[in-house]
Amino acid sequence: MxxxxxxxxxxxxxxxxxxxxxxxxxxxxxxxxxxxxxxxxxxxxxxxxxxxxxxxxIAGFKGHIQITNYDNNNSDVSTVPIDINQDFYPEFKTIDGIKNVQVFANKAGIIRTDTDFEGVVLKGVDEAYDFSFFNEYLVEGRLPNFNQERNREIIISKSVANRLQLHLNDSIQVWFSAENSKVPFKRRKPIVVGIFKTGFEQFDNTIVLGDIREVQRLNGWTENQVGGFEVLIDDFDTLKQKGNEIYSNIGATLNSTTITDQYPAIxxxxxxxxxxxxxxxxxxxxxxxxxxxxxxxxxxxxxxxxxxxxxxxxxxxxxxxxxxxxxxxxxxxxxxxxxxxxxxxxxxxxxxxxxxxxxxxxxxxxxxxxxxxxxxxxxxxxxxxxxxxxxxxxxxxxxxxxxxxxxxxxx
Incomplete structure (x- = not known):
């Protein structure tokens, strides 16, 4: 006792x-x-x-690790394309702990309405993209339908929609620069099918999500050319380790950066x-x-x-x-x-x-x-x-x- x-x-x-x-x-x-x-x-x-x-x-917008061409100079806008036919795509067979490898291509543009305009970045993706992040923060409408030959559907943020007074199913005018064309600008008329709100104003104010094939047409690329690859990993705590492994397993002309390297201040x-x-x-x-x-x-x-x-x-x-x-x-x-x-x-x-x-x-x-x-x-x-x-x-x-x-x- x-x-x-x-x-x-x-x-x-x-x-x-x-x-x-x-x-x-x-x-x-x-x-x-x-x-x-x-x-x-x-x-x-x-x-x-x-x-x-x-x-x-940040990972929802940029992925955990981005693989891009060295010549892009860490720019958010894709200028030099990468061939989609890579050993690590659509999956890294030599590295464990990789959730998804997805393609993307960015193109800067200006949305113009009758009363206002807004600078944006059209982020083009395909049907293999992991949409779980945008599904979580979608407040109106739906995601673009990628099972159509010419997909002009986009989703925009709530902040951009409010500033430009845009609504679901609105057809808007977006002007893009045309570096490899006889005309200085190209106009597109995408349709707003969804509105998201993440609360991360740094990205909400600029990112517009659409079809990568539209970005390829705007840049004069072939269907096998993309702006880069986003890699999603299973465990964020292994980000540095996976970043080093990925860097060692890609071509000499490619560069990989983690989101902690891209946004060190945050x-x-x-x-x-x-x-x-x-x-x-x-x-x-x-x-x-x-x-x-x-x-x-x-x-x-x-x-x-x-x-x-x-x-x-x-x-x-x-x-x-x-x-x-x-x-x-x-x-x-x-x-x-x-x-x-x-x-x-x-x-x-x-x-x-x-x-x-x-x-x-x-x-x-x-x-x-x-x-x-x-x-x-x-x-x-x-x-x-x-x-x-x-x-x-x-x-x-x-x-x-x-x-x-x-x-x-x-x-």
Whole structure:
């Protein structure tokens, strides 16, 4: 029988425990633990949500890794074509962890209406493109139908549609430069069949999705010439490794770049979230630990007589310490329970009802994103419990200073 745990349970269940002088201090300690875990849960879930959302949106527009011709000079506009007949297309047989390899070609143009105009980039793709990203953010209409000989259907962003007052099934005028033609510009009249809204204004303001065959005609390319290849991988954490492997397995005239290399400022910015989260976790655990130390010392001083009696009966200092550590552990678990209940409830409200909104031009998302990760939640709870108990070991050593004769006499 674990008599230390037995005595700790009796102390917790006793009426004098709930009505003692230490009761308000204990409640404050429990509240501190609960608030700490609430703040830590929110910080971790939001930071992780930001990172996932932003990187998924960039990958949705650009793929995880792009393979282009060196002569394109990392431009968003395809100028020098690549032959579609490559060893790695339609799949990388020599590299594992590749989800999809898809072709694309970009062409800069200007949408012109009766009252306004807007510069855009027509991104041409084919039926093998992974449309899951655009399906998720499609707010009106549908995706273009690629099973037709001349596909003039496009989808545009909500922001472009609002600025130019465009609607579904509108036929619009788009002017493109014609480098290899006798005329300086070529006009096309695509039909808007879908409107998407990702909240990533940097891309929403420019990208128009259409058929790659239209870009090939505009550039005077053959059907075997494309602007480049986008590679989607299964695990983002292996991006750098897969990028190096892909670079080693493509031709000498081709170049591959990861989205972290293309947009270093954005990814450096979201990396800062990790530093902020670690700082918040350290501060919250420190505050919770200090409150628990105060509560533990008050509990010990309130039961000096009990400590003296236990010592007189032959109990060792460590055994008595364990009684109070069990007691403190119970208080920490209470705080963790209420903290998790409140924190997860707040996160669920934000996840489903999007209560807190953001400026997408600054934060790349329109609402505060939340990512639920069971591993993160368990790690926060277990880590908080263990660290707080470790912080309580040294203060509990005050028990060694209590002399049985004096404490019993004092009572």
């Amino acid at each position: 674990n008599y230390e745990l037995f005595i700790a349970k009796r102390i917790i269940a006793g009426k004098e425990y709930k009505n003692s002088i230490s009761s308000p201090i204990i409640k404050i300690a429990i509240v501190a633990i609960a608030l700490g875990i609430v703040i830590m849960l929110i910080a971790v879930a939001i930071a992780s949500g930001f990172q996932l959302k932003i990187r998924d949106k 990814f450096e910015w979201i990396k800062l979230f990790d530093n902020n989260v670690w700082f918040i976790i350290a501060i919250m655990i420190l505050i919770a630990g200090i409150n628990m130390i105060t509560a533990l010392l008050v509990l010990i001083l309130e039961r000096v007589q009990m400590v003296g009696i236990l010592k007189a009966l032959g109990s060792q200092n460590w055994s008595i310490q364990k009684i109070f550590l069990y007691n403190a552990g119970y208080l920490i678990l209470q705080g963790l329970f209420w903290g998790n209940l409140i924190g997860i409830a707040l996160l669920l409200i934000q996840h489903f009802f999007k209560v807190i909104t953001l400026n997408p031009e600054t934060y790349y998302v329109s609402t505060v994103p939340v990512n639920f990760n069971i591993f993160h939640i368990l790690l926060l709870n277990v880590g908080t419990l263990i660290l707080c108990l470790i912080m309580l070991i040294i203060p509990s050593m005050i028990i060694a200073k209590i002399h049985p004769s004096k404490s019993i006499k004092f009572a």
